[in-house]
Amino acid sequence: MKRPGLGTALAVVAFLTFFLGPFFWQVLTSLWPDGELTRPWPSHLTLESYASVLWGRPFLRVVANSLLVAALTTAFCLTMGAAAAFALAKLEFRGRGLLLSAALAVSMFPPIATVSPLYLILRAAGLRDSLIGLALPYATFALPLTLWVLTSFFRQLPDELYRAARVDGCTPFQAFRRVLLPLAAPGLATTAILVFIFAWNEFLYALTFLSTPEKRTVPVAISLFASEYREPWGEIAAASVVATLPLVVLTVLFQRRIVSGLTAGAVKE
Amino acid sequence: MSGGGSLERERRQAYLLVAPAVLVLVGVALYPILAAVWLSLHRFILVFGERRFTGLDNFAFLLSDSRFWSALGNTAYFTLVAVTVELLLAVPLALLLNRAFPGRGLLRASVLVPWAIPTVVSARLWAWMFNPEYGVINRLLPGPDINWLGAPGYALHAAILVDVWKTTPFVALLVLAGLQGIPEDLYKAARVDGASTWRMFRSITLPLLKPALLLALLFRSLDAFRVFDAIYVLTEGGPANTTETLSIYAYKTLMRSGDFGYGSALSVATFLCVVVLAAVWLRLLGREEVSR
Numbered sequence: 001m002k003r004p005g006l007g008t009a010l011a012v013v014a015f016l017t018f019f020l021g022p023f024f025w026q027v028l029t030s031l032w033p034d035g036e037l038t039r040p041w042p043s044h045l046t047l048e049s050y051a052s053v054l055w056g057r058p059f060l061r062v063v064a065n066s067l068l069v070a071a072l073t074t075a076f077c078l079t080m081g082a083a084a085a086f087a088l089a090k091l092e093f094r095g096r097g098l099l100l101s102a103a104l105a106v107s108m109f110p111p112i113a114t115v116s117p118l119y120l121i122l123r124a125a126g127l128r129d130s131l132i133g134l135a136l137p138y139a140t141f142a143l144p145l146t147l148w149v150l151t152s153f154f155r156q157l158p159d160e161l162y163r164a165a166r167v168d169g170c171t172p173f174q175a176f177r178r179v180l181l182p183l184a185a186p187g188l189a190t191t192a193i194l195v196f197i198f199a200w201n202e203f204l205y206a207l208t209f210l211s212t213p214e215k216r217t218v219p220v221a222i223s224l225f226a227s228e229y230r231e232p233w234g235e236i237a238a239a240s241v242v243a244t245l246p247l248v249v250l251t252v253l254f255q256r257r258i259v260s261g262l263t264a265g266a267v268k269e
Numbered sequence: 270m271s272g273g274g275s276l277e278r279e280r281r282q283a284y285l286l287v288a289p290a291v292l293v294l295v296g297v298a299l300y301p302i303l304a305a306v307w308l309s310l311h312r313f314i315l316v317f318g319e320r321r322f323t324g325l326d327n328f329a330f331l332l333s334d335s336r337f338w339s340a341l342g343n344t345a346y347f348t349l350v351a352v353t354v355e356l357l358l359a360v361p362l363a364l365l366l367n368r369a370f371p372g373r374g375l376l377r378a379s380v381l382v383p384w385a386i387p388t389v390v391s392a393r394l395w396a397w398m399f400n401p402e403y404g405v406i407n408r409l410l411p412g413p414d415i416n417w418l419g420a421p422g423y424a425l426h427a428a429i430l431v432d433v434w435k436t437t438p439f440v441a442l443l444v445l446a447g448l449q450g451i452p453e454d455l456y457k458a459a460r461v462d463g464a465s466t467w468r469m470f471r472s473i474t475l476p477l478l479k480p481a482l483l484l485a486l487l488f489r490s491l492d493a494f495r496v497f498d499a500i501y502v503l504t505e506g507g508p509a510n511t512t513e514t515l516s517i518y519a520y521k522t523l524m525r526s527g528d529f530g531y532g533s534a535l536s537v538a539t540f541l542c543v544v545v546l547a548a549v550w551l552r553l554l555g556r557e558e559v560s561r
Contacts, residue, residue, distance in 0.1 A: 011365050012376055019380050022434065025405055026394045038403050084290035091283035092276070099287060106298040108547060110495030112516040113540035116523055116533045117304035118297070140297040143290060166275075172282040201387035203498040204516075208524055219389035223502050233397050240390040251385040252378045259377075262439065263446040 023248075030237035037233055049238035058214060059221065059239055065131055066218040066243075069206075070199035072135040073142050074192050081146030082188065086176045088147065089154030090162050100151065103144035111204050114140060122209055129211050137205050142195045149194060152264040153187025154180065190261040193254055197247055218243045302540065308533035315527040327534035337535065339510060340518040341542070343425060347500075347514060348493040351432045355440045355489060356482065362437065363444035364474075380438040388435060392502035395431045399503075418504050421511040428500050428512055432493065440485045447481025448474070480554075487550040494543055515539040 029037075031045040053059050088096055118137045119128065127133025157180055165175035181188075203219040210216055216224070222243060225236050251258060309327055313320040331337050366377055383391065398405050399417035407414040417427045451474065459469045497516040500506065506513035506521070519539060523532030 008365065008368065008370055011361065012370075012372065015362055015365065016376065016379060018434070019383050019438065022391075022394055022398060023382055023386070025398060029397060040408060080289045080293060084287040087283040087286035091279055091286070093280045093283035093287075099291065102294065105547075106294060108491045108543060109298065109302070110516060110536075110539045110543050112495065112497065112519045113305055113536045113543075114298065114301035115520070116308055116529050116536060117301040119523075120304075120308075120529075121301070137297055139293050140301075143293055143297075147290065172279050173286070176286070197385060201389075203387070203389050203501075204520070208520070219387045219498070222387075222393055223389050225393075233400075236393055237397065240393055244386050244390055247385040247387075248382055251381045255374075255378045255381060258381065259442055262442055 023244075026237050026244075027241055029233060030241045032234055032237075034234050049234035050242070053235045053238045053242070057235075057239075059242070061214060062216050062218055062221040063242065065215060066200055069131050069134050069138070069217060070196045072132065073138040073199040074195045076135060077139055077142045077146045077195050078188060078192060081143060081150055081191070082181065082184070083176070085147055085150030086154050086180060086184075087172075088151045089157075090159065090176075090180070091172060100147070103147045107141060107144040107148075109140070111141070115204070115208055118205070119208060128209055129215060131210075131215060134206060134209055134217075135199075137209070138199050138202060141202075142198055145198065146191050146195060149191045149261050149264050150184070150187055153184055153190070156187075157183055186257070190254070190257040193250060193258060194261050197250070200247065305533045305536050305540070308529055309531075309537045311530045311533075313528075313530035313533075315529050320530075323530070327531050328538075330531065331534055331538060336510065336513070336518060337515075337538070340513050340515050343512060344494055344496070344514040344516075344542075347425060347429060347432070347496060348490050350426075351429045351436075351493050352486065352489045354429070354433050355437045356485065358433065358437045359440035359444050359485070360478075360482075362441040363448055366441065366445050367448045380441060383435045384438045386435070388498040389502050391435050392431055392499045395427070395434070396503055399427055419508055421508050424504050424508055424512045428496075428503055431499050431503065432496065435499070436489065436492070440489055443485040443488070444478065444481055447478045450481075451477045483550070483554050487547070487554060490550070491543055491547055494546060495539065515542065 028042075030049050031047070032042045032049075033044065033046050034048055036042055084099075087093070088100060114137070122128040122130075122133050122137070125133070127136070161179055161183070162175050165179040166172070170178065201219060202217075203223070206217045206220045207223070210220065218239075222236065222239055225232060225239065310322060310324055311320055312323045312326070362380065366373065366380075386394075396418060401407065401414055401416040401419065404417070406417065415423060417423050455473050455477075456469060459473060464472070495516055496514050497520065500512050500514055501517055501520070504512045506517045515535065516539060519532055519535035522528050522535055526532070
């Protein structure tokens, strides 16, 4: 590697400050003693805000809710999406292109466009204010994402594998289950991470369809943190760090996969 | 193997494999969109349970509703400025990420941090930094303290900054994917010809990057046009509705006023705007494909 010039170094520092600075400021705020937020700098660091968020509020419950919804959405979309993506990538049938374009079009919907009917449907089904009911509308955006990313992963697997399995007497479904699905494991992992992050971060549907405080998800709980008289910034920061740190770790660890998944989903071919 | 029968069987299994996904998409996307259009043709207040067909009345009202037009204006302004700034920042960032230097892996991983943070959390984090009394931004900037989120004129730009922070990395990744598709030989040849760095950027990088840039533009503008989370958490559309976007106005009408008829009309209008935007972009993209 060449030694970086001064310009490169400055640009790296500038971008790092812009992208990481606010996150570090958040971490610092979460460790800042409560009475001192008006001062320019904390006199010492403390875990008070974490203690009051984790034990003084039902925040762990909220985290568990988000985990449940995100896990359900991921399982639901991957099960259906993998089968469909395999067919889209390897089998000949009419309407393949149409289905992929439709999925792409759906992922560009403004979520607000489907809120009113989904609200009425969930209410009629008795699934409003239910975490399981929430995972269903999440498929509106998670399923198209799954289809796009997984189809491009299945396409990368050589056709010969599928044909060989067929010659050996597998049905297309058996070829999928026994040969291609295991090979697509990295693709499934990437898709699972993307869908999980998406579901964990979703706000509009969760805000609209859930009403009981104990059922809130993390983004909704954080958005409604303000108390009547003052904004508990230290607690908000602590809750934000708790809600974000797993994602940040996930992203840094699986950076390559996430990037390939995102660009596979976006830049076709 | 039994030739035609096997193909027939393959097609049948293909339909079986895609059927669940298709059914779900119909149930959670196609049906709700059509139902929203149907609802928008009604006067329908949720709490009263009153529901009657009124045809295009809601849309006639919408066209004369100044709050709708200002929400449309805010949305368009937000989209235009945010996406422009994001592209202008993403190109140099992508060029940097495409270069070999120690610490590149670290930079790549860290630019994804804002992308991974829930939008609501990033809005909260910025709201704290924008705090007029003890926010870090006022502390760092010289001059009088500014009420960033409370002053008309400032608030929408503050929201744009939050969006830029969050999504520039994604745009940069799309551009980076485009950059990596440009053959290295072109640069080698240009260097032999004695071309300057700027000249190579203008004559090689930029033209070959155009499809990736247009694609990023398409994705990002459709995404920015439906903005809800960040602005809802930062300002709830205030001050004086100066940050109210179409999604926020529709949300308030639906969920706070319980007016499902007019709220659906606003949602459908938002949807139609996105469709028009997409059609325009796809046409431009299509022309680009042809001219290449």
